Amino acid sequence: LTGSAQRYDTIGTGYAQRRREDPRLRRAxxxxxxxATSVVNVGAGAGSYEPADVRLIPxxxxxxxxxxxxxxxxxxxxxVAAALPLPDACVEAAMTVLSLHHWEPHQREGVAxxxxxxxxxxxxVTIDPAVSASMWLLADYLPEVAEMEHRIFPPPRxxxxxxxxxxxxxxxxxxxxxxxxxxxxxxxxxxxxxxxSARAATSGFxxxxxxxxxxxxxxxxxxxxxxxxxxxxxxxxxLAEYDAGLRLIDATLAPR
Ligand SMILES: C[S@@+](CC[C@H](N)C(=O)[O-])C[C@H]1O[C@@H](n2cnc3c(N)ncnc32)[C@H](O)[C@@H]1O
Numbered sequence: 001l002t003g004s005a006q007r008y009d010t011i012g013t014g015y016a017q018r019r020r021e022d023p024r025l026r027r028a029x030x031x032x033x034x035x036a037t038s039v040v041n042v043g044a045g046a047g048s049y050e051p052a053d054v055r056l057i058p059x060x061x062x063x064x065x066x067x068x069x070x071x072x073x074x075x076x077x078x079x080v081a082a083a084l085p086l087p088d089a090c091v092e093a094a095m096t097v098l099s100l101h102h103w104e105p106h107q108r109e110g111v112a113x114x115x116x117x118x119x120x121x122x123x124x125v126t127i128d129p130a131v132s133a134s135m136w137l138l139a140d141y142l143p144e145v146a147e148m149e150h151r152i153f154p155p156p157r158x159x160x161x162x163x164x165x166x167x168x169x170x171x172x173x174x175x176x177x178x179x180x181x182x183x184x185x186x187x188x189x190x191x192x193x194x195x196x197s198a199r200a201a202t203s204g205f206x207x208x209x210x211x212x213x214x215x216x217x218x219x220x221x222x223x224x225x226x227x228x229x230x231x232x233x234x235x236x237x238x239l240a241e242y243d244a245g246l247r248l249i250d251a252t253l254a255p256r
Contacts, residue, residue: 004102008045008062011206016046016068018201020179025049025125025246028172029095032123032250036093040117042081042110043099047073048180049125057091059084081110086117093121098182100126100159101152102203111162115253122163124249125172127184129153132245136233137186137193141216145183145204156247163251170248173241184244188236190229193220 008015029049033039041050044058046068060066060076069076079085081096081103094114103110114122129149132138138146160167176188183202185192192198194217199205205213223229236242 004104006062007102007203007207009064011200011203012045012062012064012068013200014197015065015201018181018198019046019048020181021048022175022178022180024175024178025097025172025180028170028248029097029123029125032170032248033093033095033121034256036091036121038091039093039095040084040086040091040114042084042094042096042114043102044069044076045097045099046070049095049097050074055091057086080106081113082106084113084117088116089119090117092119093123094118095123095125097125098127100124100154101149104152107154108162111159115163115165115251118253120252120254120256122249122251122253124159124251126156126159126247126249127153128156128245128247130155130245131243132184135184135187135244136229136236137183137190137216137220140232141193141219142204142208142212144208144212148204148207156249159249160251163249165251165253167249167251170250171243172246172248174244174246175241176239182246184246187242187244188239190220190224190233193217 026049038055040057042059044060045065056074058074058076059079061080066076132149133146156169174184178185183204
C-alpha cells in the first residue's frame with residue numbers, strides 16, 4: 001500500500017474520538033442502502049456508518065485506522081479501492097463515506113470497482129467542491145484548502161457520469177451539533193479553529209503546512225476578538241444546519 005493510501009497512518013491518530021457517527025447522516029445512508037443484506041464499505045476507517053445486521057465487508061488500507069475499529073466491528077480487509085480483492089457482483093451494495101478524495105489518481109478506477117462488486121446499489125458520500133469553497137473558512141481564510149478540494153473532489157455529476165446508471169445526488173445538510181467533526185462542521189464553530197486536536201481530525205487542515213495553519217488560526221482568533229467574524233458571519237449562529245457541500249450519491253445499478 002503506497003502513497004495516498006498510507007496517508008491515514010500519519011494523520012489518522014485520534015480520528016475515532018473527534019469523528020463520531022452523525023445519526024442523521026447514518027439515516028441518509030441507510031435510506032439509500034434500502035434493505036441491502038450484504039454491503040462492502042470502502043475506506044471504512046474506524047467503522048462509522050457501517051450498517052448493522054448485514055453481511056459486511058470493510059475495506060481499509062491504513063493500520064492506524066483499522067486499530068481504531070471497535071471490538072465488535074467486523075475486521076477490515078487491508079486493500080485499496082482501485083483493486084478490491086473481491087469477485088464480481090458479490091454484494092448487494094457498495095458504500096464509501098468521505099474516502100474517494102483520497103483515492104487519487106485512481107478515483108475513477110475505484111468507482112468502477114464499487115460498480116463491479118455490487119449488484120444493486122452504490123452509495124457515495126462526498127463533497128461538492130463548488131459548494132464547500134463558499135463556506136467562510138475556505139472562502140475567507142483557507143483558499144489553499146478550497147484549491148485542494150477542487151483538485152481532489154470530483155464534482156458529484158462527474159462521479160455520476162463515471163457510474164453511468166440511474167444516479168441521484170442528495171444534499172446532506174451539516175447539523176450544528178454533529179458529532180462527526182469533519183472540516184465542513186466548522187461552519188458553525190469558528191472557535192474550533194484554535195483547537196489543535198479538532199484540526200488534526202480533518203484531512204483539510206492536516207494536509208496543510210504549519211505556516212498556513214498558524215496563519216489561519218491567528219486570523220480567525222483576531223477576527224473573533226475584534227468582532228469582525230460576527231459582523232460578517234454572525235447570522236450563521238442562528239442556524240441549526242447548513243449546506244456546507246456534503247453530498248450523497250445514490251446510484252441504482254439494478255432494481256430490487
Ligand atoms: C476521512 S476517512 C473516512 C473513514 C470512514 N469512512 C468514516 O466516515 O469515518 C477516509 C478513509 O479512507 C481511507 N483511504 C485512503 N486512501 C484509500 C484508498 N486508496 N482506498 C480505500 N480507502 C482509502 C483512509 O485510510 C481513511 O480511513
